[in-house]
Amino acid sequence: MQQIELKRGLDIPLEGEAVRTIGSVRRPKVFHIVPSHFEGITPKLNVKEGDTVLAGGVVFHDKKFEQMNFTSPVSGKVVAIVRGERRKVLSIDIESEETIRYESFDVKEDLRSLLLKSGLWCLIKQRPYDCIALPNKEPKAIFISSFDTAPLAPDYNFVLNGQSNQLQCAISALKTIAPVYVGLDKKADSSSMFKNLKDCTLYEVKGVHPAGNVSVQINHISPVNKGETVWTINVQDAVLIGRLLTEGKVDMHKIVALTGPMVREAQYYNVLPGISVKELLQGNVYSEVPCTYIAGNALSGHQVSLDDAISIYDNQYTVIDSGVETHEFMGWLLPRFSEFHSDRTDPATFLDNCMTRSLFGKKEYKWDGRLKGGLRALIMSGEYDKVFPMDIYPEQLVRAMIANNIDRMEQLGAYEVAPEDFALCEYVCTSKLPLQAIVRKALDYMKSEIE
Amino acid sequence: MFKRLYKKVEELRPLFAEGGKLHAFHSLFDGFDTFLFTPSTPAGKVGAQIHDGKDSKRTMIMVVMALVPALLFGMYNVGYQHFLATGELVRGSVTCDLFWKAFGFGFLAVLPYILVSYIVGLGIEFTVAQWKKEEIQEGFLVTGFIIPLIVPIDTPLWMVALAVAFAVIFAKEVFGGTGYNIWNVALIARVFLFFAYPTHMSGDSVFVRTSGTWGWDEGKTLVDGFSGATPLGQLATTSDATLIPVDFWTAFNGLIPGSVGETCCWAILLGACLLLTTGVASWKTMLSVFAGGAITAWLFNAFGPDTAIAHLPWYMHLVLGGFAFGAVFMATDPVTSARTETGKWIYGFLIGVVAIVVRVLNPGYPEGMMLAILLMNTCAPLIDWCVVQSNINKRMKRSQKKEVAL
Numbered sequence: 001m002q003q004i005e006l007k008r009g010l011d012i013p014l015e016g017e018a019v020r021t022i023g024s025v026r027r028p029k030v031f032h033i034v035p036s037h038f039e040g041i042t043p044k045l046n047v048k049e050g051d052t053v054l055a056g057g058v059v060f061h062d063k064k065f066e067q068m069n070f071t072s073p074v075s076g077k078v079v080a081i082v083r084g085e086r087r088k089v090l091s092i093d094i095e096s097e098e099t100i101r102y103e104s105f106d107v108k109e110d111l112r113s114l115l116l117k118s119g120l121w122c123l124i125k126q127r128p129y130d131c132i133a134l135p136n137k138e139p140k141a142i143f144i145s146s147f148d149t150a151p152l153a154p155d156y157n158f159v160l161n162g163q164s165n166q167l168q169c170a171i172s173a174l175k176t177i178a179p180v181y182v183g184l185d186k187k188a189d190s191s192s193m194f195k196n197l198k199d200c201t202l203y204e205v206k207g208v209h210p211a212g213n214v215s216v217q218i219n220h221i222s223p224v225n226k227g228e229t230v231w232t233i234n235v236q237d238a239v240l241i242g243r244l245l246t247e248g249k250v251d252m253h254k255i256v257a258l259t260g261p262m263v264r265e266a267q268y269y270n271v272l273p274g275i276s277v278k279e280l281l282q283g284n285v286y287s288e289v290p291c292t293y294i295a296g297n298a299l300s301g302h303q304v305s306l307d308d309a310i311s312i313y314d315n316q317y318t319v320i321d322s323g324v325e326t327h328e329f330m331g332w333l334l335p336r337f338s339e340f341h342s343d344r345t346d347p348a349t350f351l352d353n354c355m356t357r358s359l360f361g362k363k364e365y366k367w368d369g370r371l372k373g374g375l376r377a378l379i380m381s382g383e384y385d386k387v388f389p390m391d392i393y394p395e396q397l398v399r400a401m402i403a404n405n406i407d408r409m410e411q412l413g414a415y416e417v418a419p420e421d422f423a424l425c426e427y428v429c430t431s432k433l434p435l436q437a438i439v440r441k442a443l444d445y446m447k448s449e450i451e
Numbered sequence: 452m453f454k455r456l457y458k459k460v461e462e463l464r465p466l467f468a469e470g471g472k473l474h475a476f477h478s479l480f481d482g483f484d485t486f487l488f489t490p491s492t493p494a495g496k497v498g499a500q501i502h503d504g505k506d507s508k509r510t511m512i513m514v515v516m517a518l519v520p521a522l523l524f525g526m527y528n529v530g531y532q533h534f535l536a537t538g539e540l541v542r543g544s545v546t547c548d549l550f551w552k553a554f555g556f557g558f559l560a561v562l563p564y565i566l567v568s569y570i571v572g573l574g575i576e577f578t579v580a581q582w583k584k585e586e587i588q589e590g591f592l593v594t595g596f597i598i599p600l601i602v603p604i605d606t607p608l609w610m611v612a613l614a615v616a617f618a619v620i621f622a623k624e625v626f627g628g629t630g631y632n633i634w635n636v637a638l639i640a641r642v643f644l645f646f647a648y649p650t651h652m653s654g655d656s657v658f659v660r661t662s663g664t665w666g667w668d669e670g671k672t673l674v675d676g677f678s679g680a681t682p683l684g685q686l687a688t689t690s691d692a693t694l695i696p697v698d699f700w701t702a703f704n705g706l707i708p709g710s711v712g713e714t715c716c717w718a719i720l721l722g723a724c725l726l727l728t729t730g731v732a733s734w735k736t737m738l739s740v741f742a743g744g745a746i747t748a749w750l751f752n753a754f755g756p757d758t759a760i761a762h763l764p765w766y767m768h769l770v771l772g773g774f775a776f777g778a779v780f781m782a783t784d785p786v787t788s789a790r791t792e793t794g795k796w797i798y799g800f801l802i803g804v805v806a807i808v809v810r811v812l813n814p815g816y817p818e819g820m821m822l823a824i825l826l827m828n829t830c831a832p833l834i835d836w837c838v839v840q841s842n843i844n845k846r847m848k849r850s851q852k853k854e855v856a857l
Contacts, residue, residue, distance in 0.1 A: 223849065
């Protein structure tokens with residue numbers, strides 16, 4: 001088995017890890033399907049108000065690739081189509097039936113057309129551009145990372161417990177399209193369900209975050225060259241595909257980890273996409289201070305409001321103190337004893353390293369959502385390199401991205417990266433640059449110019 | 452207490468906001484506001500929702516703190532050299548009284564330079580920030596602290612003011628501010644003085660304050676045979692090819708004539724320790740400057756021309772003049788230095804090489820550090836280009852190999 005050892009990176013000791021229990025969420029009446037969850041597509045509606053859909057029934061499709069469907073998680077009646085400016089579809093609201101009726105699919109069908117038809121195609125992402133896989137491109141390989149090293153990330157060994165069958169089924173089917181590679185965590189114990197997967201190439205990754213990021217693994221195993229396409233699938237999403245192949249129906253139930261220092265009882269929940277964030281939280285949050293609700297992890301997620309719907313991509317929600325009520329006196333000068341430091345510019349780090357850790361063991365840190373500084377031009381050098389374990393110059397690539405210089409981006413490896421790979425760079429950046437937003441914008445621009 | 456202060460600041464905020472009476476000073480207000488309280492700006496909607504505590508202010512203040520030992524010793528040395536020149540003090544017999552007297556004299560002599568540097572520089576920064584509607588950038592906190600340390604103590608204040616204004620405007624603001632400048636701003640101030648007013652920047656009489664300060668100790672007669680020449684100045688002018696003006700430890704201790712902050716190696720070393728432990732400066736750059744200087748000086752020792760400066764032992768080169776100060780505080784400026792890790796080795800090494808080459812081979816300039824750093828500032832993007840290009844070539848080759856295989 002191939003081994004990858006990563007020297008660079010950083011683990012962030014955020015508190016509020018989900019305990020290994022699965023809570024239940026009351027199924028709400030109305031589900032929201034939000035087209036903007038699917039980046040890079042233009043929705044064309046297949047339903048109108050009053051129509052009835054089955055779970056797995058088409059709600060809308062992409063304007064460019066018409067065969068790419070997006071389907072409903074539940075069966076029921078379309079009660080509202082909410083539109084915004086210029087009639088943009090904001091959400092399609094479906095009133096759920098008591099028992100979900102599923103549309104049945106013929107699993108003997110060609111995998112590509114089955115996935116496109118069933119609405120699960122959107123779970124396949126691709127490098128370059130980190131977008132939904134373009135159906136007109138042939139991938140050279142399919143990568144699945146079986147673990148996530150982001151702060152408080154769900155433990156997929158727990159999440160997918162008992163579903164190895166479906167995962168294996170998905171991998172065996174995907175193998176007919178391109179060779180499948182599955183990344184294993186070196187730290188995982190031998191009982192890990194992923195070690196026994198067949199029909200794929202397994203490799204082990206040793207290192208701290210972002211070792212679990214699939215781009216990092218691709219960069220070390222089979223880097224994406226110009227003109228090549230690599231597919232990536234989140235491991236839980238692969239199970240959804242497996243479920244379709246074994247049961248012939250689209251069952252979008254996912255296990256989502258609710259985590260973070262502001263969550264009272266952090267644990268896992270079995271949910272259907274389309275419910276609102278409020279319903280997932282159910283008041284399970286400390287409310288003394290204003291909170292930031294994050295879809296995803298604290299490093300690469302995005303803020304959501306309580307009324308937003310949970311998307312099919314979500315595996316984790318994080319709640320942290322937003323920090324807007326924290327007014328820190330001379331934070332740039334005084335030592336911060338309760339904060340985690342990625343380097344040694346804070347005198348508290350010394351005391352932290354010498355005393356607290358040896359005397360009291362693991363220390364608990366205080367976290368909030370402030371930037372803790374003003375936006376500046378790039379000043380410090382070499383900061384990004386320390387947390388970017390790929391054979392790419394991150395700072396130079398970001399500069400090319402800011403300058404919208406496509407040739408230079410191409411040369412510097414923009415085909416190999418996704419915004420999440422820059423999450424740690426953004427965390428450590430002294431100049432507080434919004435790197436992931438910059439990368440997202442640049443990749444979209446590149447896609448629009450090249451494709 | 453902080454809460455009340457915060458409330459006060461919040462009460463003042465509308466005055467400086469758009470449409471407020473004092474809107475013309477909003478950059479000043481913002482500056483003080485962010486100085487007092489870390490801004491509570493939340494992270495953007497997408498992207499990292501948590502951020503590390505370090506910011507540009509914290510990094511800059513670390514450099515300022517690292518410069519403090521060199522400044523304090525520099526002040527003492529200014530007084531020490533003055534009283535040595537007037538005969539009030541004899542080398543090797545400093546009493547406690549004399550120590551404080553010398554420090555006091557130096558403090559008063561150096562203080563005006565710090566004030567002028569900060570007032571002129573920050574004044575321009577505040578104005579530009581106001582004009583561009585940006586936050587005040589902290590870069591000048593360091594630059595303004597370095598400038599008084601690298602000029603001779605007899606430079607007229609108006610010249611310093613002019614040099615600071617020139618450097619801040621033409622070496623920084625026209626390029627876009629901190630982070631965009633090509634050359635080290637403090638060195639541009641010095642190089643401006645060096646070429647605009649050469650008589651005030653080198654020679655035997657500029658590095659020791661022979662007149663008084665603030666009316667104290669004015670008009671004293673100097674001791675017989677006084678010479679204010681720096682060791683490097685003596686080496687450049689001597690005809691004795693075997694001259695070694697000071698021994699290693701005297702030079703290391705720094706009680707010799709020279710620019711305010713550059714003479715004392717142990718004070719600079721203290722600063723270097725802080726910069727390296729906090730990781731603000733790159734150890735690669737620092738180490739390679741010393742390596743480049745040592746190797747070049749050693750080569751001159753072995754194969755160089757028959758002049759005093761070429762015969763000067765290699766280790767003396769590292770402790771004399773501005774070499775150590777430049778290596779620790781100016782070569783490591785991240786903005787103007789090479790930005791790739793491999794590039795830093797090359798960049799630093801060449802600074803060391805060029806500095807010694809200028810010292811030994813150029814008859815006009817006794818010191819080469821300033822020119823070496825500025826020259827390498829100019830070349831740093833080229834070095835980075837080469838380093839990054841090798842990564843690019845590797846990627847291109849990889850994708851071509853693929854094409855052939857297909």
